[in-house]
Amino acid sequence: MARDRFAPEFDPDCGDVPLTTARQDIVIGRWQGLRELLRATGPEWLSRGHRVRTLAQACAGSSTVESWLAAEPHNGDALVLRAATETARAFNLAIAAGRGVPIDQRRIDAAVMACLQAAEAFVDDPTPWISLISVARLYPAGVRRQELGRWWDELHGRDPYSVEGHLQVLHYYSSRWHGSNGLMYDFARDAAGVAPPGCALPVLVQYARVEEYRAAADAAEDRRTSVGLGQHWKNDGAVSDVRRTWQRWIVGRTDHTVAPGELRDLNYLTHAACHAGLHEIALPLLEMLDRRGTRTPWSYTGDPEREFTKWRKEFKVRV
Numbered sequence: 001m002a003r004d005r006f007a008p009e010f011d012p013d014c015g016d017v018p019l020t021t022a023r024q025d026i027v028i029g030r031w032q033g034l035r036e037l038l039r040a041t042g043p044e045w046l047s048r049g050h051r052v053r054t055l056a057q058a059c060a061g062s063s064t065v066e067s068w069l070a071a072e073p074h075n076g077d078a079l080v081l082r083a084a085t086e087t088a089r090a091f092n093l094a095i096a097a098g099r100g101v102p103i104d105q106r107r108i109d110a111a112v113m114a115c116l117q118a119a120e121a122f123v124d125d126p127t128p129w130i131s132l133i134s135v136a137r138l139y140p141a142g143v144r145r146q147e148l149g150r151w152w153d154e155l156h157g158r159d160p161y162s163v164e165g166h167l168q169v170l171h172y173y174s175s176r177w178h179g180s181n182g183l184m185y186d187f188a189r190d191a192a193g194v195a196p197p198g199c200a201l202p203v204l205v206q207y208a209r210v211e212e213y214r215a216a217a218d219a220a221e222d223r224r225t226s227v228g229l230g231q232h233w234k235n236d237g238a239v240s241d242v243r244r245t246w247q248r249w250i251v252g253r254t255d256h257t258v259a260p261g262e263l264r265d266l267n268y269l270t271h272a273a274c275h276a277g278l279h280e281i282a283l284p285l286l287e288m289l290d291r292r293g294t295r296t297p298w299s300y301t302g303d304p305e306r307e308f309t310k311w312r313k314e315f316k317v318r319v
Helices: 017-027 032-041 045-059 064-071 076-097 105-121 127-136 145-158 163-172 181-193 201-219 223-233 236-250 260-276 279-289 295-301 304-314
Strands: none
Touching (some): 017 045, 032 076, 045 076, 045 127, 045 260, 076 127, 105 127, 127 145, 145 163, 163 201, 181 201, 181 236, 201 223, 201 295, 236 260, 260 279, 260 295, 279 304
């Protein structure tokens, strides 16, 4: 009997079945499922952040969150989701406008005000502060350092080991936005250095390497330059970084299940290990993932399905 052909699963909900159910409600404009999901999630910040961000992407093209707020204008969960949705809408406008083309500042200001309103309504929740730091990137000149620092302090005080929160600061500090490669890597390494064993923060260095690759690929002027980017993943620093993240995050973990909210992080480390040629690390990571892929970062180096499948074959992962 022939073996089933391997096919990766790129589930936008990362296997979060209750999230999938709630997201389907958005299509028909039903907000009650969102309320029940976020109420049930409670202060589990990893799961809550993943769910809010995913719901926000789906709500960005509908009026579902506005319908919820019309019915319950003081509901903290609704205000948090509205803030994330306004942030998603602002980024969608920026993507449609094209890189380097500013969007109407009033849209950015509106997203910022939605974030601040949500933070006031749900004072313990780090999620609005993550949205706030994210949307700050869209100001052509960024925001004042003191302001960003204050927002960061608010986030860090609520969830000091938030990968998503750190990631938004990392993007802000990247050369494609308001910083440089050096500033971005310094932030990633500093965060990784204070992370306790088993914490995912060391993977920020792999996020930084992908960000650097994207900026270099965008700037590549000819094929020769693009081909030279292949060493980006295999130099001594890149290889050492993968080993360090593996040791501090994966080896230090006590829970070997992969939560939906950390699936993308695991894909980033796996992608880095594969491209670095580290068989002894890539193989167990691919086995941990099984079929569960996230389109990024695989899409930055090729077709994500082909990339994911190719590396499984390369390292002889059992189907």
